[in-house]
Amino acid sequence: MTTTVPRRAPARPRVSLRDRALKLAEFVTTPLLPTDYLDLIDPLRSGADLRGRIEAVLPETRDAATIVIRPGRGWKGHTPGQYIRIGIDVNGVRQWRAYSLTSHLGRTDGCIAITVKAIPGGKVSNHLVHRTAPGTIVQLDQAVGEFTLPAERPTRVLFVTAGSGITPVMGMLRNHDELTDVVLVHSAPTSDDVVFGAELRQMAAAGRIRLVEQHTDSAGMLDAAAIAALVPDLHERATWACGPVGMLEGLEAHWATAGLADRLHTERFRPTVLVTGEGGRVSFTKNGTTLEADGATPILDAAEEAGVLMPSGCRMGICFGCVLPLREGAVRDLRNGEITTAAPGDGVLIQTCVSAAAGACDIDH
């Protein structure tokens, strides 16, 4: 015997008063949207694209600064160690980059902060550190990133950082007072170049952390073996490392040999270009642009140069903000030389910021 459950009539989608008002507003503002007018009045309001207003630029060292940002009302908060993508107009051109959040979670003013180190020739980093005025409106994305502490905090922790690699770790140190046994091994060219130097030394003096500063101009670089010698109980510690690729690869090899690869968490700041190829013609099927790209230039850079409006993010292959479907053709991953191909009709998602053309490509954009 079968019983039938009385089927409920499919609920009619409720049209709220707010939706109706919005619809009416759209009729009034066509061909624009109501938000185009509201943005003139309050770019940080809730419901707007996420933006922020720079409230202060606080120098940290001669080439690093903390940028205090008041995020729009749509900001959902972050976990220490995460980064945000920020879009800022440099010389009139919108540029997107990713930076780690370094602020206290409990700031009473509701602001967040990123800390930026100006790298030689860096368009955005130099602009943020040296030429940005408070009041500037920037575009933001919600915080993302896996470089965070687990809910069950490890009892013993090691942080290995170099240069601006200290920034996500500072985000954690400032917000996780519950960490009691922390070793921080940090490398910078000189004592003055240590971002957050005074605060870190104070933490060390107060006994919160054990700080090992390596000034590489005078003392050279630390390799994994040297770090192991400095931190005898290294293998019992959960480790987070952030810095140049060479350093991270050395650490990864060391941890893998010791069979502890799962205890090491790393965060990369820039991609390493390993293999380049022959390049080719890249067509953007929706946009209609076709360009010749060489085998060493990321498709993202080549397309932006040609005037195509591209989605972009970290520009180092980690945030996936630039992913587009490859309909046909071949691309080469500049980090390892791997070739990705797509047969006609496919939609293989590729990261345009670390992929160069390896022959003709059709990209769905």
Place this chain on the structure above:
Amino acid sequence: MTVIQKQAENPIAHLSAEDIEIIGKELDTIRQEVRDSLGDDDAKYIRRVIDVQRKLELGSRAALLVSMFPPAWVVGTVGLSVAKILENMEIGHNILHGQWDWMRDPKIHSTTWEWDMASPAAQWKHSHNELHHTYTNVIGKDNDLGYGIMRVDEDQKWHPLYLAQPVWNFINACFFEYGIAAYDLELGKNLATKKRRSNPEFREAATQVLKKIRKQASKDYLIHPALSGPSFLPTLAANFTANVVRNLWSHSVIMCGHFPEGVQTFEKKSIEGETRGEWYLRQMLGSANISGSKAMHLMTGNLSHQVEHHLFPDLPSNRYAEIAPRVQDIFERYGLTYHSAPLYKQVASAWHKVIRLSLPNGWLAETTPKNAPAQIVKLVRMTTGGKKVRRELSKAAAA
């Protein structure tokens, strides 16, 4: 005027092939210099224009909510007309040219922008950017010349129907945005045969235009008046007036770009295998400028710098004024005529051409108060007579 290739005194006969290529190189240099110097100030400029335009539109529409009071009607209608002109010309036209794409701001980009016009941005970009700007002033290729409904050149055979072209031109000016939409759809050609009418591509495009017109019209003629309550009718009239003002203004400015006397037209054959230098030269000879104040340049969307715009259609419009003297210098050094005159003169000149070409070749020039009766008789005979009469009479006139 007749196509440049058939003129007794060809205005470019004195230029060698090398001269033309050097002109091209000089213009390329100017273009590159401007491109390399784009920056914050330019970005600020376009954002400011957009900001002012939106606030002006909002303010004017707000004033019109009480448009039953005459001062509110006048202020609102003037403001809305200016806002609509800015939106179409300095903002919409130029953004859709890709002049601001270099900023990489998705809100101000040729691929995302939509404007207050009957023609959807995508369709207009094809007929304007790809066809008109590539085939500028080439008879039979550039439909902007008379929009396919007018006689724009002596070489086009005269027909009595053309007598009505001044009237046509005026009606087209009043409803210019719909004229452009029809022209972007190639309505005449596409409605002519059943096969073309039922082409799905055409039907899709026509549907988009109708949808857009419906939205635009319901905003201006239904919703805004309805929101005005007791001021329904005055607000409706204000929107209609602002649209007609905008249409008349943009039609006049655009007519000044390629229509004044002295602007050259070209044969289809002449652009086969055209070099970059030759393309530049055609743009130089095929455009005319409007001289005037800064406000005039802004209100024409800098199409007052039509010559510079046609040479560099994707350079930001706020830069045309600064490169104009350098462009003019090239004209002078190479013995070419840089057409530039105040708006009223260019409009009069363009209308003179429309009227002259509505009549048989030479008729207007030959007519004096003395021979007027005889000329009128001749015109009537040409109008009512058949092809044969027309041929004989025009031959007699030419001889």
